[in-house]
Amino acid sequence: MGAPRLLAGLDQAPRLDRVGHLTTHGSLPAYRPDELVDLADNIDLRGRGGAGFPFSRKLRAVMRSARARDGMTAVVVNGSEGEPSCLKDKALLLHAPHLVIDGAVLAAAALNSEEVVVAVTRSDVEQSVREAIAERGPAGGRVRVARLPERFVTGEGTAMINGLNGGPTLPSGQKVRTSERGLGGVPTLLSNTETFAQLAVAARLGALDYRTTGLPAEPGTVLLTVAGSTVVETPTGAALSYILELCGTAPGQGVLVGGYHGKWLDPASARAAEVSRQSLDSLGARLGAGAVLPLPEDTCPAGEVARVTRWMAKETAGQCGPCVRGLPALADVLEDAIRGGGRAALEMLEARMKVVLGRGACSHPDGTSRFVASALAVFPDEFRDHALGSGCGRRVLGALPLPEDESPERLVVDWTLCKGHGLCVDVLPDVVRLDADGYPSQASMPVPGQLRQKALRAVRRCPALALRIQD
Template sequence: MTGSKVPPVTSIGTPRITAGFDEYGRLDLLAHQEVHGGFAALSSGELIGLADRIELRGRGGAGFPFARKLRAVLDSCRRQDLPPIIVVNATEGEPPSWKDKAVLTRGPHLILDGAALAAAALDAEEIVIGVADDGIGMESLAEALAERRMPVPTRIVTVPHRFISGEGGALVRGINGEAHIPPGRKVRSSDNGVAGLPTLLSNAETYSQLAIAARLGPWEYNSVGIPEEPGTVMLTVGGSSTAPAVVEAPTGTPLMEVLEMCGADIGPGLLVGGYHGKWITAEAAKTVTISRKGFAKVGGTLGAGMLIPIGSQTCPLGEVAQVVQYLAGESAGQCGPCRLGLPDLARAVTLVALGGSALENVRQAAGVVKGRGACSHPDGTSRFALSALEVFARDVELHANGEGCGKQVRGILPLPYHQAQGARKLALDWSRCDGHGLCSAVAPEIIRLDANGFPAFPQTPLPPWLENGARKAVNVCPALALRLTEAGKK
């Protein structure tokens, strides 16, 4: 069964969502019932009360109170006299994140339990589960659905495995047969979602937490974690960690305990919350406890639970530049701040990494896109870039004065095109290069000239959207010194 790519799963304290993973590997329906037991159906009022008492918030990144979502959907159903749709967002399109896929591949019945609870309580017409088209978790989910009876018709919808496809509005549009991009204007799915019906949309971990709470009850659920944010959270720990893993931990757990468990070399900084999150310093990481409030105290964000230490052996600015290039390429392309502004931001960050641009250019490019997009993508990308340049200020200085940090870009921040078959990179034959400089004029977002007038560019795979520019640079080189080669080859 597909799922071998998913990192190992472990826990701190007594596992809840991941209970039984060690013993069974994947929990089929019988194993699931043996580990978790049964639960009683709840009315809409009881479900809202439960979500309120456990302070349940969405685990997809935004942290929106689940009880408020329930109330909004119920109010919309009554006002329009329409039944609701239940949508489970299990797309997890962000490259560093694996927590939802871990549950999909190993504990899918818990996700289905939560969706079934909501569907029965709200008298829903249908349950729709959105998954990425990368195949991870799809087979496991289909097997789980075949093993049980759901209270309403339930179907699986696949969406492109892209960064923006998992955004709530984009997922609803995809389910409705439209383009898998965020809507150009703010649309509340609670009013007008799938098939124009009021829609309750939340991510896979949120529904799993709901299923756990329905079994334990609010008092026992709240006995773990901190009072203002009770329960456990699912975290993906990757980056420079020697033992990357998906970790279930109670809120209030020291961040360093999680990182040390995974053998993390933090280096100068740690990315928290994913590619729309923020960088924090290694010093700040030592003071954090796992919670939304804990990360906020040091200027970070819990987001969707991604913890990515950069490590001490990689060039942080080169890594950051690649991610900003990736995020610019993941734009829906439907508004100016994304279509034009994000490529400008990517070029500015790349030039800082190459030592040929001032920080002010990055701040200016970020200022142009912040708060002006049709979705949160420009804001999240700006937040990622600006926090990186602040945390890695020493590296910025080293690159700016021409010395560089002396480290290579190693792909610590995962990107889909790093592993793609046929990925390309630029290579230079130094015996031929005469420093004409035409390549940098044709592809300034990739190549700059060093102090001696010779081309400088990252020794890493090119994002697909920059390959055309790279080919143009190769074609204009009068000395035939520049070429495109397969990544991994010299």
């Protein structure tokens, strides 16, 4: 698919240190602020973290805010990538960190920013960035790396800024533009890892050479994570089916594009799709953070969707009703439907999807609801057959990746003592689910670290003393 740009040099070394980076990419040229804005405009550089917002507009917005705020600004690289189906930003920060830092430093110079923060969630990524900063010597002085909790909502703009400012890493629920008030309260340029890497490549090539690959209206390359495991770089305009073929897979029963807030494409649409905004827009989808998840023929679509929906419900920010109550209820009804809950369960599922829309403090409830609605539209026969009791006879193979349970602690039920009071689910709805008789549906449940205090409260509140936390 042509010579790599972002991943150049990685056929020679697993990680490009400072010397390897400069040997591969050359020195970073200087740009005046207006020149950098023009460059981003000329190549139509968009954010690669999900929304696809024009980068030049972000630059201009921070510049305007800075003029009204004594000129102070900051730059934040969003390297959180809290979705398990996405690996491209981790790949860049682990293997080509200097390219990302180059783009951030270039933007910081144009904005006269004193501080550049690379926000990450994994220890190995943090170590790679620290090593890259050290390799740059005095030139890396304005750059630092910060570690935030590894959660789905960490990458939301206000959640990330809250965490970097010392508060909880949770969405604020307010329409706060980071370009007006971000890191330390100053106007902040916040964008995703790949976006800054693309800026660094474009700065070296110039607009004309950058546009020699990809589509005229969407020039350049894009990073994709295929099947949750393979990161590839492709020019825009490539056929999605060809990318899947190169990665040793096929559209199968359908392809989820854009990750767990994305949309399912049926096999025919997936074969017709190109890697471009225009092509995916015509199919009602968008590339988002670049996750492409084909569903193999031998797994159960309904079970896969239910499994991800339950995980999404557990990833709630815990601060608004649609997340705290609405998403677990959505997951419950979906599981009931695929266990043979009948047409009434499918009707309830439709109602549950609608009730969370447009009411959350962030986009998580909406995105989760759209994920389920898209699956119902692409796999209607599967969900109907499961609801009516016949099912599909296939196992759930875990084709949609989820993080492994890394929690060292579990909430354990002593069945000789449990009386089914149900107080535990009131305290800990993200962990405990009740069966049809009102008892916990599992005897042992993993406790995420952020819910440990609630788990202790559930243990203390159990009237029958039937709960304990066990390593």
